[in-house]
Amino acid sequence: MPITSSDYRLFGRTGVKVSPLTLGCMMFGRRTELEDSVRIIDRALDAGINVLDTSNSYSRGVSEQFTGEALKRNGKRDRVFLASKVHFPMDDADPNAQGVSRRHIVAQAEASLKRLQTDHLDLYQIHRPHPEVAIDETLRALDDLVRAGKVRYIGTTTFAGWQVVEALWASEKLHLNRFVSEQPPYNLLDRRIERELIPVARTYGLAVIPWSPLGGGLLTGKYQRDTAAPAGSRYADPGPVQAKRFTKTSFDVIEPLNALAAEKGVPLSQLALAWVARRPGITSPIIGPRTLDQLEDALRALDVTFTAEDLRRIDEIIPPGAHVAPFYEADHGPSLHRW
Ligand SMILES: NC(=O)c1ccc[n+]([C@@H]2O[C@H](COP(=O)([O-])OP(=O)(O)OC[C@H]3O[C@@H](n4cnc5c(N)ncnc54)[C@H](OP(=O)(O)O)[C@@H]3O)[C@@H](O)[C@H]2O)c1
Structure with a gap:
């Protein structure tokens, strides 16, 4: 079923209407070449x-360069709600080429605009909370970018509920533009945001755009217990990331979900994505297709519906608020007990 006008929903308490799926561009330039990236963006x-x-x-x-190139070629920049982020290191030799200082935020906003070949970002997100930088420094830099017309809205990603509330409180106190969205990890292997972050977002009117709705591909049915990952897949290289995800507890969840998907006659990938998309408080899950076929599969997920009995079975397999540990690299250092 194509996305129709009634499927668009407000982006939190902003007046912007967004689609029920967001296209994540993380694979572009990493595992997807330019021409395929352009085709995926055009089709989306x-x-x-x-x-x-x-x-x-x-x-x-x-990724920003490829995304900018695609939007230049198809001429559809003005129809797109374009989101980027800042925080992770851009130059290993420079201790200031990372983080959420005013200096780095302003420099990277300018660099992102150039790479994306645009004069504004619709959403500029702080990629991770940063305990060393006071939130008011970050908020003032973002507010200046909004007032200068370079950014329309600001958001967070992978913040704890209390960190979002602290930022909203600081914005109100300092009369600055406030965060309008949060981008957390959320999928059928990790439901922790249901405990506090989603209630925070629903209370304060933030959009929630979850990342890794398929657990990076684990929730597609292509990985099997005690079996080598298929060649060319994201987790094909044995290493610490694979070891954290390929655990007995992961497969104890994946296998009964696979059985439920088979009973419903849909691939696990569609069941898993549809479940995230239909959860209360979720605005638009971010899909991360590496290929055009994966994008087509994700679009078909919009047709998947759940009975009350399906949802009860899912809650039995992975209860509300639960997660399969250890799972995310986001769970480190000061962020360890974020949720
Ligand atoms: N804010 C953050 O910290 C953060 C972190 C991560 C991601 N993100 C955002 O969220 C987006 C999505 O994240 P994600 O890529 O981790 O999402 P995901 O949906 O959990 O995983 C996508 C991966 O699953 C595999 N896949 C997808 N559809 C498939 C299918 N039908 N059959 C088999 N395999 C399939 C592909 O990997 P392979 O085919 O290569 O195995 C694909 O790249 C990113 O593009 C990015 O925009 C944000």
């Missing part, structure tokens, strides 16, 4: 997706 826009999510850090600017 044709299908009605109107939000693109990239970051300065995705392949150190290459």
